[in-house]
Amino acid sequence: MGSTTKDAVLKIDDLRTYFFLAEGVVKAVDRVSLKINEQEALGLVGESGCGKSTVAHSILRLIREPGRIVGGKILFEGEDLLRKSEAEMRKIRGGKIAMVFQNPTSSLNPVFRIGSQIAEAIKLHQNVQKHEVKKKVVEILDKVGIPSPSERMKDYPHEFSGGMCQRAMIAMSLSCNPKLLIADEPTTNLDVTIQAQILDLMRILRKNFNASILLIGHDFGVISEICDRIVVMYSGKVVESADLGTIFKDAKHPYTKALLESIPRLNIETERLRVIPGDVPELIKPPSGCRFHPRCEQAMEACSKKEPALIEIEQGHEVACLLYG
Amino acid sequence: MNSRLRTNSEKKNGKVHRPSRATRLFVVWRKLRKSKLAIAGFGIVLFMSLVALLSPVIAPYSPDLPSGSSRMPPSMEHIFGTDNLGRDMLALVMYGARISVYVGIAAVLIEIVIGLSIGMIAGYFGGIIDEVLMRVADVVFTLPMIMMVLVAISMFEVRSINIIILVMAVLEWPFMARVVRSEYLSLREATYVEAARSMGASNWRIIVRHILPNILSVMIVLATMDIPWFITLEATITFLGFGDPMSSSWGVLLERGVSLMSTAWWVITFPGLALLITSLGFNLLGDGLRDALDVKVRE
Numbered sequence: 001m002g003s004t005t006k007d008a009v010l011k012i013d014d015l016r017t018y019f020f021l022a023e024g025v026v027k028a029v030d031r032v033s034l035k036i037n038e039q040e041a042l043g044l045v046g047e048s049g050c051g052k053s054t055v056a057h058s059i060l061r062l063i064r065e066p067g068r069i070v071g072g073k074i075l076f077e078g079e080d081l082l083r084k085s086e087a088e089m090r091k092i093r094g095g096k097i098a099m100v101f102q103n104p105t106s107s108l109n110p111v112f113r114i115g116s117q118i119a120e121a122i123k124l125h126q127n128v129q130k131h132e133v134k135k136k137v138v139e140i141l142d143k144v145g146i147p148s149p150s151e152r153m154k155d156y157p158h159e160f161s162g163g164m165c166q167r168a169m170i171a172m173s174l175s176c177n178p179k180l181l182i183a184d185e186p187t188t189n190l191d192v193t194i195q196a197q198i199l200d201l202m203r204i205l206r207k208n209f210n211a212s213i214l215l216i217g218h219d220f221g222v223i224s225e226i227c228d229r230i231v232v233m234y235s236g237k238v239v240e241s242a243d244l245g246t247i248f249k250d251a252k253h254p255y256t257k258a259l260l261e262s263i264p265r266l267n268i269e270t271e272r273l274r275v276i277p278g279d280v281p282e283l284i285k286p287p288s289g290c291r292f293h294p295r296c297e298q299a300m301e302a303c304s305k306k307e308p309a310l311i312e313i314e315q316g317h318e319v320a321c322l323l324y325g
Numbered sequence: 326m327n328s329r330l331r332t333n334s335e336k337k338n339g340k341v342h343r344p345s346r347a348t349r350l351f352v353v354w355r356k357l358r359k360s361k362l363a364i365a366g367f368g369i370v371l372f373m374s375l376v377a378l379l380s381p382v383i384a385p386y387s388p389d390l391p392s393g394s395s396r397m398p399p400s401m402e403h404i405f406g407t408d409n410l411g412r413d414m415l416a417l418v419m420y421g422a423r424i425s426v427y428v429g430i431a432a433v434l435i436e437i438v439i440g441l442s443i444g445m446i447a448g449y450f451g452g453i454i455d456e457v458l459m460r461v462a463d464v465v466f467t468l469p470m471i472m473m474v475l476v477a478i479s480m481f482e483v484r485s486i487n488i489i490i491l492v493m494a495v496l497e498w499p500f501m502a503r504v505v506r507s508e509y510l511s512l513r514e515a516t517y518v519e520a521a522r523s524m525g526a527s528n529w530r531i532i533v534r535h536i537l538p539n540i541l542s543v544m545i546v547l548a549t550m551d552i553p554w555f556i557t558l559e560a561t562i563t564f565l566g567f568g569d570p571m572s573s574s575w576g577v578l579l580e581r582g583v584s585l586m587s588t589a590w591w592v593i594t595f596p597g598l599a600l601l602i603t604s605l606g607f608n609l610l611g612d613g614l615r616d617a618l619d620v621k622v623r624e
Contacts, residue, residue, distance in 0.1 A: 094524035
């Protein structure tokens with residue numbers, strides 16, 4: 001893939017985001033490191049509650065009480081976002097790093113017209129004349145495939161379908177030409193045909209806007225549509241990262257393998273899909289050693305005692321499992 | 326590239342069929358019109374506001390000078406009769422509307438300024454700020470109205486209707502603050518608020534630009550319902566003798582009427598009816614607005 005020759009847009013180093021609850025500390029993100037190269041699309045995969053959305057929120061510093069970023073570094077264009085002031089962060093949010101959310105219909109403010117919401121995003125980050133703003137709104141809505149944009153920009157969000165809302169959200173997030181687009185399960189609440197359209201759109205836009213993408217999801221099918229590289233998270237930790245082809249052909253971590261086997265495939269005949277036994281561990285008191293060992297089929301003695309480190313087993317392929325360490 | 330992304334029906338005729346675009350205000354009006362009670366309320370409020378506004382033009386006599394002999398019962402010349410000084414009761418009630426409606430609106434405006442700002446700060450920021458502001462609200466809530474009016478009168482050494490308005494608003498804001506706080510408490514968790522933050526909006530921008538328009542309908546209903554509450558409250562305070570005798574609101578007329586009740590029933594009856602009907606009108610309108618402004622209630 002040659003991604004190693006490009007510069008990293010975003011480099012997360014040893015990030016720890018904890019939630020301090022009355023019952024104890026939840027380590028939602030526990031020493032996560034990853035990087036996204038220029039114009040690369042990175043997929044962050046894991047079950048619900050594994051901390052993938054918390055990573056996304058940490059990047060934009062949108063974590064709210066009782067959550068807190070406890071340590072680590074988030075280097076964006078070489079600067080640590082965790083050291084920025086709140087005012088500097090506001091310039092970055094939406095301006096350089098934009099985010100698309102899971103529920104398109106509730107991500108738009110119900111009392112404002114679609115057009116004025118996008119216009120606000122533009123006015124917030126760019127010095128554009130008033131009449132120019134409207135032209136820009138029409139232009140960007142057209143780019144994301146909203147039909148008759150100069151008409152539809154006067155609609156309220158409830159007059160848009162879910163897919164249209166997500167297009168509008170994508171338009172808003174791209175309106176200021178961000179360097180990085182974070183998409184937090186952007187297609188989860190859409191039906192399958194609309195899902196395909198949105199993925200199509202994201203693929204096209206990725207080429208046109210030269211933005212890097214961090215796509216968060218639990219669905220390998222969706223992730224594989226767009227992403228070049230995949231990072232698999234489990235219980236607040238990165239367990240494996242490799243490029244798309246390697247993950248599908250040569251996944252090493254038992255969790256990644258199990259995840260892949262639980263995707264329905266049309267070309268392979270199976271009686272039943274595989275299910276990973278057990279439940280996502282409670283993050284408040286995670287299992288000792290490797291956090292996956294209670295559910296792992298290949299668990300050994302040592303797994304409950306020693307915590308595996310993330311090791312590069314070949315160029316660009318990292319695994320955190322004692323089988324390979 | 327775009328044609329591929331469009332749905333079939335949209336592609337077919339190029340131009341999308343759309344329903345006529347009614348403005349928000351018009352939709353609200355159309356829904357309001359459906360309810361007979363709401364329309365009655367709207368009519369009463371409109372009528373009373375017009376009377377208050379136009380009383381110098383339409384009042385048959387001056388409210389300050391006698392226009393007949395003392396305590397004349399209702400007749401063709403004096404529809405509402407005259408008081409003990411021979412002043413026309415209809416003129417007095419009309420001019421009284423001016424003051425009472427002014428009292429209601431002014432008090433609500435002050436209440437909104439205080440209650441809204443405190444409620445939105447407490448609800449949005451939460452935590453210790455919320456705790457402190459709401460405890461202050463609790464304390465203010467316990468202060469007795471009449472006593473505070475007396476304190477204010479002796480403090481300012483003048484009996485003015487504006488002081489009564491101020492005292493009422495300053496003692497009643499906790500009610501509004503609590504409602505606003507609970508709205509902000511739930512709306513700050515909305516996805517669109519998070520989306521706004523992710524687009525780089527500041528806290529103040531979110532509070533004022535993103536959340537406030539969403540609770541506008543709640544505020545309109547609250548304000549409409551609070552106006553008659555303040556009008557009646559002022560009448561009560563005045564009736565008990567702590568009011569401003571110089572501005573003859575309906576309360577003042579009621580107070581004067583008590584001593585004449587046995588000899589001239591009309592002096593207390595007509596201001597009382599005006600008060601009752603106006604209160605009813607505002608409450609009916611408020612009820613109707615609550616349904617009409619609710620987007621979830623379909624036409």
